[in-house]
Amino acid sequence: MRHYTEKMRPATMYKSLEKTTCDLCGEEACSGEWDTSVYEVNETDIEVTIKQKEGYEFPEGGSGTTYQVDMCPECFKDKLIPWLESQGCKAVRKDWGY
Numbered sequence: 001m002r003h004y005t006e007k008m009r010p011a012t013m014y015k016s017l018e019k020t021t022c023d024l025c026g027e028e029a030c031s032g033e034w035d036t037s038v039y040e041v042n043e044t045d046i047e048v049t050i051k052q053k054e055g056y057e058f059p060e061g062g063s064g065t066t067y068q069v070d071m072c073p074e075c076f077k078d079k080l081i082p083w084l085e086s087q088g089c090k091a092v093r094k095d096w097g098y
Contacts, residue, residue, distance in 0.1 A: 001070055022072035024079055029072070 001023050004015035020029040055064015071080065081091050 020070050022075055023070050024075040025072060027072045027074070029070075 001021050003018045003021065005018045006013055007016050008014075021027065022029075056062045057064075084091060
């Protein structure tokens, strides 16, 4: 979840991102990143194929709805992947190194 604070510029009110928290467990991402050490990698990237967008697009404009979820890496591994697999989705796990 993205938490915003309302700020005022001369004659303009705008929202500024204050913090991001996991929508499932509430963990807060520090400076927009989930907690890691100097060399530790702990990133969650969901490919465009899981992003859902619906509505209408015409050459002159359009409108619709986009869904967004903020999820920490632990909830991704420990909650989302097992749930997807329980629904019949086969998550592809790949080891990496260099």
